[in-house]
Amino acid sequence: ARWSPYARPSEPRRSGAGSGCAKASRPPLRLEPATARLLGPARRAESRGSSRGAAFGTAAPTPARRRLGDLKKSDRKTDPKPAGTNPEPIQEPRVEESRGCGGFAFLCALAGHKEAITGISMPMGSDKLYSGSADGSVRVWDGNSGKCVDVIKMGGKIGCMITHDKWVFVGISKSVEAWNIQTGMKLSLQGPSGLVCSMTIKDEMLFAGMADGRIMAWKFPAKEINSELVAILAGHDRHVISLAVSATRLYSGSLDKTIRVWDLKNLQCVQTLSEHKAAVTSVLCWDQKLLSCSLDKTVKVWAASESGSLQLMHTHSEEHVSSADLIYMDISISVIF
Numbered sequence: 031a032r033w034s035p036y037a038r039p040s041e042p043r044r045s046g047a048g049s050g051c052a053k054a055s056r057p058p059l060r061l062e063p064a065t066a067r068l069l070g071p072a073r074r075a076e077s078r079g080s081s082r083g084a085a086f087g088t089a090a091p092t093p094a095r096r097r098l099g100d101l102k103k104s105d106r107k108t109d110p111k112p113a114g115t116n117p118e119p120i121q122e123p124r125v126e127e128s129r130g131c132g133g134f135a136f137l138c139a140l141a142g143h144k145e146a147i148t149g150i151s152m153p154m155g156s157d158k159l160y161s162g163s164a165d166g167s168v169r170v171w172d173g174n175s176g177k178c179v180d181v182i183k184m185g186g187k188i189g190c191m192i193t194h195d196k197w198v199f200v201g202i203s204k205s206v207e208a209w210n211i212q213t214g215m216k217l218s219l220q221g222p223s224g225l226v227c228s229m230t231i232k233d234e235m236l237f238a239g240m241a242d243g244r245i246m247a248w249k250f251p252a253k254e255i256n257s258e259l260v261a262i263l264a265g266h267d268r269h270v271i272s273l274a275v276s277a278t279r280l281y282s283g284s285l286d287k288t289i290r291v292w293d294l295k296n297l298q299c300v301q302t303l304s305e306h307k308a309a310v311t312s313v314l315c316w317d318q319k320l321l322s323c324s325l326d327k328t329v330k331v332w333a334a335s336e337s338g339s340l341q342l343m344h345t346h347s348e349e350h351v352s353s354a355d356l357i358y359m360d361i362s363i364s365v366i367f
Contacts, residue, residue, distance in 0.1 A: 138176050142169055149191025151198045153211045160198050162188035168200060189225045189241075199236065201226025206238055208250075219248050221259045228282075232275040232294065235260070239270025245282055247297065261297045265290050276315040283310030289322055291340060301339050305330060319343075 143163040151160040157173040164187045170180035190201040196212040203225045208217040219236070228239035236250040243266035246259055263282075272283035279300075280292040289303040289310055308326035315321075320332040320340060331344040 140169075140171055140176060140178070142178050142181075143167065148188050149200075151191045151193040153193050153198055154195050156196075156211055158211070160191065160193075162191040162200055164188065187225060189227045190229055192229045192231070194231045199229055199231075201229055201238060206236070206248075219250075221246050221248075227269050227271045228273045230273040230275055230280075232280070235294075237263075237273055237275075237280060239273050239282060239284075241269045243267050243270060243284065243286070245270055245273070245280075245292075263292060263297055263299070265299050265302070271309070272311060272313045274313045274315045274320075276317075279315070281313045281315055281320060283313040283322060285309040287324075287326075289313060289320075303332065303340060303342075305342055305345075 140159075140161070143161065143165055145163055145165040147161055147163050149162040151162075152158070152173070153160075158179070159171040159173055160168055161171065162168050162184075166184050166186050166188065168182040168184060168188065168191075169178050170182070171177065172179050184200065184202050184207070186203045188200055188202055192199050196210050198209045198211060200207045200209075204220070204222050206219040206222070206226055206229065208219065209215070219238075222238065222240055224241040226238045227241055230237050231250065234250055236248045238246050238248075240246065243264070245263035245266075247261040247263065248258075249260050263280075266282065266284040266286050266288065268285035270282050270284050274281045275294070278294055280294055280297075282290045282292070284290075287304065287306050287308060287310065289306070290299050291301040291303070292298065293300050303322075306322065306324040306326055306328070308324050310322055310324050312323040313320060318334040322330045322332070324330075327348050329346045330342055331346075332340040333343045335341050
């Protein structure tokens with residue numbers, strides 16, 4: 031059985047899955063006026079795409095491009111490898127014919143991980159893609175050729191991975207490992223007692239959500255190789271699997287079905303949102319609004335009131351949605367913003 035930070039009910043594949051893009055079987059999306067205005071630019075962009083024949087689930091023409099591997103060796107940059115690498119034979123990527131899929135074209139599959147991929151990262155100014163997996167390895171992929179150029183063994187499951195500037199952060203059991211891909215510097219942030227499930231960074235502060243429900247905070251960049259904790263935020267009862275930040279707030283989504291709102295000045299919980307009926311898998315903030323996605327098959331839109339507290343403005347429900355669709359909904363919201 032493959033590891034997952036939260037259990038999902040198994041469901042049969044829907045027809046058309048083998049074609050690369052499942053056919054849309056859900057009824058047309060009906061939005062309230064306020065939500066329609068919020069998502070207006072994205073919906074207009076979708077309409078323009080449809081007029082050009084790039085409708086979801088149909089093949090769309092793609093501009094001519096160079097094939098993978100056509101770049102000269104002199105055009106490719108190299109990054110210093112973090113300490114503790116364990117190289118493996120280079121694998122050729124599996125290239126497939128491009129197919130239109132909701133405005134995206136499939137390029138190739140990067141195969142190599144043995145278990146679920148729990149995070150991907152592409153540092154600023156790098157041509158390398160880093161992927162972390164529950165199989166305990168970080169794989170480094172060349173962005174020009176799509177080949178796996180390095181494998182880093184972490185010694186245990188990887189719960190999450192994020193990027194900030196030139197840094198790659200890898201959340202594992204009992205620590206967060208940080209690599210600077212420009213200088214080769216490596217930091218180990220100690221303190222967690224279990225698996226690190228989520229991370230985000232704001233104003234030189236790194237926050238990490240734990241499997242025991244706590245959120246840990248470190249000052250970053252750290253002056254010492256082994257940085258000490260600045261604060262521990264306690265309140266959730268189960269895994270903290272999603273974190274997001276705004277100008278003044280930290281938002282945390284958990285398997286305990288709640289979202290907690292934290293003041294970044296004093297790191298205190300100022301509000302708990304309990305309207306979801308299942309695990310909160312994703313939280314995304316934009317201006318004074320918060321969007322949350324849950325395994326209860328809903329996406330909720332929250333907005334700040336005059337007092338500053340969040341109030342539920344809209345709930346979009348999918349009665350026949352699968353866990354895979356919830357992931358697609360998370361990605362769609364990310365693209366909109």
